[in-house]
Amino acid sequence: MRTLLRLVLTPTAIVRLALGWGSFLLLALTPLLAGPPPAALLWMLLGGIVVVITISAFGVVTEAEHLARRLGDPYGTLVLTISIAAIEVILISAVLLGPGEHETIARDSVMAVSMIIMNLVIGIALLLGGMRHDRLKANSTGVSLYLGMLIVLLSVAFALPGLIGEGGAYAPGQAIPLAVLTVGLYTFFLMRQLGAQRADFQEVVDVRAPASGPDLIPEPITALLSQHGAELGARTALLIVMALPIVLLSHDMATLLDDGLSRLGAPVALSGILIALIVFLPETITTIRAALGGELQRVSNLCHGALVSTAGLTIPAVLMIGLITGRPVLLAESPVNLLLLALTVLLTLTTFISRRVTPLHGAAHLFLFVLYGLSVLV
Template sequence: MATTDTLDGKNVLRSELALWVGIITTIVFWTVGAVWLKDMEGALMAGGLFIWLFSVMLWLSFGVVRHAECLAIKLGEPYGTLILTLSVISIEVVMISAVMLTGGENPTIARDTMFSVLMIVLNGMLGVTLLLGGLKHHTQAYNLEGARSYLAVLVALAFLCLILPRFTLSAEGGAPSHLMANFLIFASIILYGVFLFLQSTRHSKFFKAPDVGSEAEDSHEGHEGLVVRSVGFHAVFLILTILPIVLLSKKVALVIDYGIAQAQAPHALAGFVVAILVLSPEALAAVKAALDNQLQRTVNIALGSALATIGLTVPAVLIISEVTGKFIELGLFYTDMVLLIATFFCASIVFGGQRTNTLAGAVHLVLFFAYIVLIFD
């Protein structure tokens, strides 16, 4: 059972230990640690720095999940999950925007990041959660109307933003023309805004577990050991705990780049590993929910993250492109298109009924491993 607790300084210091360690680590690596990352010598030093950064980021991820679960208890679903999703994806959008504004010319950074997140979330995260949930509970129920709502908006935005620009002739490569860019900005904001409005108001029941009464919704089942405080407390500390993960992800990327260069591995592997680290809070929350037989929360996290990635990233990068004149490519290459279409096709079949099983997780995991193979091939 989750318990409530009054705000006490000693309790906060103890319960938020991961945050304090994360802040200290962030300060170290953004000051004196910058020299270590610049002058790495040998695999031993790089390996030690990677273990340090990865361990702290993983510890922080558990803290993010804990605060999100407390918010889910206080606010009910889908609001707790929605806050977690928007927090992680919004900071991810800020990272991409910062790279576009301060970095060199890299017209594919936004497209490649969105595609990586989609593959990790829709195939990796969803595959693992459905597999583990199926192994433990055999079959699991979810709200069909909610899953279909996610997929309808997600497929429309993904095809418009990541596939259509490759076939239009008004701009070179996979870049959208000015007219198409303005349309995509408008369409993404409006469609995602309408979805959020319906999800949080009149159709919020679509995103709650089926056949759950009001008493069950207020239950703390599956949240054993949690200390629940005020909504404001958990909302603030959720954001504070996410920030070191994002700031440290830039530093761990340097270590990963060094390791990739030494091992002569594909450069795309760096973005893949960093994306996994950034998405780790949502992945941990999704796995825990599936093991607790709360599949609806898993669906809300996975499909909600994928939708937020496109709904928030596309308008941000296109506005930056239009204002600064930076060239940007959105259209995927044909191999990636095939994998994306296969992912949506399988997801539509998996969420075509009202229960999932182990096979559904295995199917998405195979597609995820196919994505990893394509990184190397």
């Protein structure tokens, strides 16, 4: 046990934990956020929170990379994607259950996450990875499975409530079956991804490369758990404990951002994008590293898998919260955002089924994200 603790709970990890949780407790137990702070203090607090979140994010990335190396895909990346997505759902749920009117928080958050992950993060990753590697190629079957799930889940989230709902929200008789069906579909997807169709989410092996070597023969998950179960459990727990301060501090940062943006006269909706960027910072760093290493399928597993988890967990959660509390949950998106989302899915399809992914694909994704940003600012 002592050896395991020294292996996992390194001095660097302890410092990151102390910094993240200490900053959260400092803000929670002191009156710094009791009222609108002066402008200088506001921007100092914002800068400090961003620094702490960034340091914590690198800790999450470190643990995620240890798990990915030990487990292989899709297990390794799935731990990170589900952890971050679950924390995002908890944050959205906390805002919905808190004081104030936040009927559109789920819609705005998931839309921002969708555009950030599928265009900004993937765009940067493909741009940088494509300039380093001439032959980037993903597993087309795995990408098509992700996109199939996203088409269904995002349609249920954003398009269908505007057509069959009441004022952009589902009626109770519609919310219950849709929540059950969404959970069932997402569960079935995970079972297939981790079981019979695991190979569809692994890197494409170059036929010109040697067909031997220990890395090309994945070890069964049961053998991995029996041999390294204690280490895997400890690293997973540490990853979650490191990720929690990121979201908790992001919640505090939301208050400061809303105040700061209102003083600058900027759109308040911009705060949702900035918070989503911070929450998914660990996954962004890991994705860019994967692209630089030529692991395009891991890029898809991280980004598309994170969005599938976010949509698959968020939709049922907010629908149930709306039913329990009696609060309306507005999900229907604007025609502009629906168009941008459709273009994003189409561009993703053409990008990842290509025989060779290039930096131009990344530039196109970044262009779409700029269009989304302009639609928010205008």
